[in-house]
Amino acid sequence: MNRFDVIIIGGSYAGLSAAMALGRSLRNVLVIDSGLPCNRFTPHSHNFITHDGAVPKDIADKARLQVLAYPTVEFFSGRAISACNGADGYQIQVEGGVSYMARKLVLATGVRDLLPDIPGFAESWGKTLIHCPYCHGYEFRGKKTGIMVNGEKTLHLASLVNNLTDNVTILTNGNADFSEEHRAKLVSRGISIEQEKVVSIEQVNGDIHGVTLTDGRSLEFEALYAAPSFEQHSGIYNDLGCELTESGHIKVDQFQQTPVSGVFACGDCAGMLRSVAYAVATGNIAGAMVNHQMVQEDF
Incomplete structure (x- = not known):
């Protein structure tokens, strides 16, 4: 031994x-x-x-x-x-x-x-689909950015990302699960809220171009944040x-x-x-x- x-x-x-x-x-x-x-x-x-x-x-x-x-x-x-x-x-x-x-x-x-089973998510993870504004946010400052988040984490993550870019959309991937007070705060900062589910992430070699939603719409992004x-x-x-x-x-x-x-x-x-x-x-x-x-x- x-x-x-x-x-x-x-x-x-x-x-x-x-x-x-x-x-x-x-x-x-x-x-x-x-x-x-x-x-x-x-x-x-x-x-x-x-x-x-x-x-x-x-x-x-x-x-x-x-x-x-x-x-x-x-x-x-x-x-x-x-x-x-x-x-x-x-x-x-x-x-x-x-x-x-x-x-x-x-x-x-x-x-x-535990990455969600969304095509393109794993391929982009850690590259242009990121988790931490402190670790990666500076490199995506000023970019058109989506945040895949819902619930209590939403306001916290949105505030950090909004400090780095004023072009932010929240992707709740389903019905929004946060208070009306939080919703009003987000809207007051010019942050859009999208509740349709994300069915795929459009990317090439980990470089994100956008997302496709369940209703068929495509939204363009240069970076995404997620909190899996x-x-x-x-x-x-x-x-x-x-x-x-x-x-x-x-x-x-x-x-x-x-x-x-x-x-x-x-x-x-x-x-x-x-x-x-x-x-x-x-x-x-x-x-x-x-x-x-x-x-x-x-x-």
Whole structure:
């Protein structure tokens, strides 16, 4: 049985950030990664200082090289299958049947977007069909923009996008599900509201030209925002007895610790902000707090 001080499940930005903090503290660390980061569909990453406009994979590859330069950090390419709390710590089984043990765990497992079954959506996702005005909005400033959103998120997302362009249409993809007060606010800002369902997104190699609605009309757009639902990328959190928040994220405190002793979580599996900068920041906190906890136990 291979034993480590810490096992980190997820080797993208959050997991690698945690691994660096722990490697620099001379902790024996195993990073387990399946190689499916959530932002793998987007060509460029923005709003991360020193890496603005970089290819996401290039950021991760450079980070991995730097982290693995620390001799106490190891990397396993594969998927964690299950986890359990043993007498001497936590046991993680990976594909192939091998098991590893650790005193502490860091979950940096990410989330999986549940894309709607609309032709053209998946092909455009992360390119010109985007989720975050902070991550991608500047590149589409002033463009004719649609927002596929309904319910409580509508006013929040519309206000952020309207700050970047004054040519905005809300696509509720069905009957609008927000208050008359919100509707009046949107209309007062010159924002159109379209309630017909979207049957397809017209695009070429991910570049959006518009949408087709159920009544046969076509609306032209240069960019679309969407806020699809998501699920946890891994069920490991459930094996360990971790809780989810109402929004579907792993519940953590300000130090990234879950209610399960010795288990931490970071990145977008544990928080609503989905950016490289946020993942790196929370990973750094998690790594530092794991080391702090071990120091307090051992000193």
